[in-house]
Amino acid sequence: MDYRSYKTVFVNSKTVTKEWVIIDATDLILGRLASRVALLLRGKEKVNFTPNADCGDNVIIINAAKVRLTGKKLTDKVYVRYTGYPGGQRFTTPKELLQRRPVALIEEAVRGMLPKTRLGAQMFRNLHVYAGAEHKHEAQKPKTIKLNEI
Numbered sequence: 584m585d586y587r588s589y590k591t592v593f594v595n596s597k598t599v600t601k602e603w604v605i606i607d608a609t610d611l612i613l614g615r616l617a618s619r620v621a622l623l624l625r626g627k628e629k630v631n632f633t634p635n636a637d638c639g640d641n642v643i644i645i646n647a648a649k650v651r652l653t654g655k656k657l658t659d660k661v662y663v664r665y666t667g668y669p670g671g672q673r674f675t676t677p678k679e680l681l682q683r684r685p686v687a688l689i690e691e692a693v694r695g696m697l698p699k700t701r702l703g704a705q706m707f708r709n710l711h712v713y714a715g716a717e718h719k720h721e722a723q724k725p726k727t728i729k730l731n732e733i
């Protein structure tokens with residue numbers, strides 16, 4: 584019997600194979616997009632997934648300004664942040680965020696679905712979101728994927 588076939592393979596930063604993928608966010612639902620992107624950043628769809636290593640892909644999201652929210656979330660959902668000063672609690676809705684910074688809306692959704700550790704912060708650095716159709720990562724030759732293919 585060949586015992587080498589039963590050996591568990593763990594990847595590290597030197598042995599991991601990272602790819603560049605591009606997703607068009609036009610008319611995609613925000614939560615479903617964010618959950619699929621979090622899986623890609625984490626590397627959970629790969630055969631050699633290792634929980635304690637950054638083995639996910641680099642993800643580029645274009646057309647972030649054209650993302651959709653279902654129901655009344657556009658006006659009723661509230662994002663809360665705190666400046667650190669007394670009375671410094673600030674509130675904003677996704678509608679205001681889409682007008683001012685559409686990139687922040689997707690980044691906030693994906694960040695909430697990644698681990699809250701140093702490894703999660705490293706995975707988040709592999710996400711690149713752009714409001715329009717242009718991006719600066721053509722040299723990496725990213726492959727275009729559909730949301731349903733993940």
